[in-house]
Amino acid sequence: MNRILFPGLAGLIALSLAGCPSNDEKEPLPLDQGSLSQAITSDVDAIAEGVANAFAFVGHTDLVMSSNKTCAPSVCDPSGVCTDGACTEEPVDTTQPARDAARWLKDHFFNDAHIDAARSTATAVVFCIKPSEVCNTDQKCLQTLESVPVCLKVQSFVANQFDLDVLVGNAQTLNPLSFHLQRDLVSVEYKLADIKTSYETFASAAGEPLPEGFPSKMLGSYSWTLSQTAAHVIQLQAAVTSDITVALYAPSDVHFSEVRVGATPDLWTVVVDGDAKKINTHVGAKALDVVVAAQNVFGKEAYTCPAPQPGMPSTCTDIPARNVSGQLLAHLDGFTFDFLFDAAASQETFTASGISLGDDTSRLQYANNGTTSDLVKVDLNASLGREFDLTVTKQGDDALITVSPGFDAVLDLDLRPLASQDPDIAGAGLRSITKVALSGTGASALVRDATDDLKIVSGTLELKASAMVGGEADIDLVAPAGMCVIDNSDNVTVDSHAHPFAKLAVGVCR
Incomplete structure (x- = not known):
């Protein structure tokens, strides 16, 4: 079931990081479908490259290199006394994951072949996952994504900035994730109620039962924001944007469990400075x-x-x-x-x-x-x-x-x-x-x-x-x-x- 539900969403989430600003009082701007894919992928590449540059020094720190050792075999003398072989520490490439995430987005979403003309308008362009690209020959996966399409509606309320809503199902009313993208910032807001309903919709379409212990309640939302504040400096912020409640089983069940987290606008912030080779973190959990x-x-x-x-x-x-x-x-x-x-x-x-x-x-x-x-x-x-x-x-x-x-x-x-x-x-x-x-x-x-x-x-x-x-x-x-x-x-x-x-x-x- 996980392969059916998240091969597309997981890749999309991989580069997404916190909450989208409200545009309720603004009218969407006209979009040029011919140049939209290029504009979005250019922003995605810029953010990915900023992340890669900021994190480049991390792979060369003693902390990381000490966990990436290559050791020669132990040598034992005839009496059975063994001496450990010499070890060398190697740097770790911490830059590739961001670039891989950007490539996945371009391959599976942001190109003209994925535009759904029937759902698109002059001010909203809809990109949809192609089941054949995600599922290969898995027939159940193909049938599920064909009956429950996953699309991304793109709008722009400010020039050179894009708001993206993940839409699930034929009615396109489920919106589990919302993104905001510009050249130096990407953000995503996770809406737990719609995430829960989306999973249930996929399970039903696949003819599979919900897994044991699947949440009986998911409410609230949280967000991530990734911004590039200088050439080699990035900032990652997390927030609980509305009170979160996640419950397992019904209250009357002997296994009932529940987690509650209050809204926290400054849950945590991380600033990675690749030039100064410093990482600053603030945690403010309530x-x-x-x-x-x-x-x-x-x-x-x-x-x-x-x-x-x-x-x-x-x-x-x-x-x-x-x-x-x-x-x-x-x-x-x-x-x-x-x-x-x-x-x-x-x-x-x-x-x-x-x-x-x-x-x-x-x-x-x-x-x-x-x-x-x-x-x-x-x-x-x-x-x-x-x-x-x-x-x-x-x-x-x-x-x-x-x-x-x-x-x-x-x-x-x-x-x-x-x-x-x-x-x-x-x-x-x-x-x-x-x-x-x-x-x-x-x-x-x-x-x-x-x-x-x-x-x-x-x-x-x-x-x-x-x-x-x-x-x-x-x-x-x-x-x-x-x-x-x-x-x-x-x-x-x-x-x-x-x-x-x-x-x-x-x-x-x-």
Whole structure:
């Protein structure tokens, strides 16, 4: 079904990025069909080339090249001792995807062969997907797109600017996507209700059922905008243009789940400066609320694979699904930060400022039989203005992490209300209060690649765990400057339900 629905739309979306301006008060301008395809593809090429130029430096950064290694085979001596082969890091071409997207649009939409003369007028030109180009010899795909055509209506309300509406179906009343295009800007708005109905229309035409868990409700809209502000500088913006609600299953169904996101005009912005070799990001997400059926999380089928006896194969046993009642209610008061990646500095540096989870405690609650209990509570810098700044600097293979004015995170976990429904919840996973704090002026820590130790360079790191049930002792690790937090699992015995801090220790750096 995915191949029938999205081979055309996915390619169109590939280059589309945020919301279209309203033209309700303007009259459409006459369009010249003979030159329209060339004008649109010229704008698409300009945007694609701008994206490619801005991102060119990214493929040469240590961060990206380190994930693109070519290594020689390992060499083993007669005794069986092996030495890893040498590795070389190669740049990654980050420019081609934008050019490929532009080519797809020109091949499958923006050329004169795709103009539907019957649907076009002097002020609106309609381009339609040709099923034979998308489906090849897939008969079901061909029949579906022939009965449910996908077209793009182009209008212009300002000279050298184009508004494009994706239209689905013979009546052309479904408009899941709307674009705005000019030489230095492309945008798209996603209309969730029409996207849902379009999918249902394709499924019906193909004679296929909707997939399990297909949304029962999709409302609201969101948008992306990509603009070129200088020769090698692009800006990408995202916004929730109207309140979003997405629900799975009916409210009466045990699997009912729902996500709600409030309208957010500045959800996030990314500026890529190819000349300065910097990426600036702003995230300004507002409150997020999620309702998930507890059955979906704790009641699914699973399996267990105990460690095999020496010389015997591993065997796994299915764990049948459990019936778990109630709902999980998650609330995130917000998520905001500003982020800078500087690849031009002598050491690649990541800087994030104003990191915050909002002005209130983030919570995960369990609602069942009229009672609501807190399962998880998270507070970030509650006594430090509820935000902090973070800098990560590469030092060879190590990473230096610096925080200001400090970092103080508290995770209050209490899954006891679920214990009767899930016997796997035990130990620290059942009840614990975990605190991670890095304090002091210019507090910083070094993540050491060779040993995985965490060295405290300045300030003091505290790792605490308390209020645990089942007899597990409280944990209170304090690492001053010059000391390391190390993995001590070779020297202690902990069971599978122990707190993760139980295998850590403070000691001399290795």
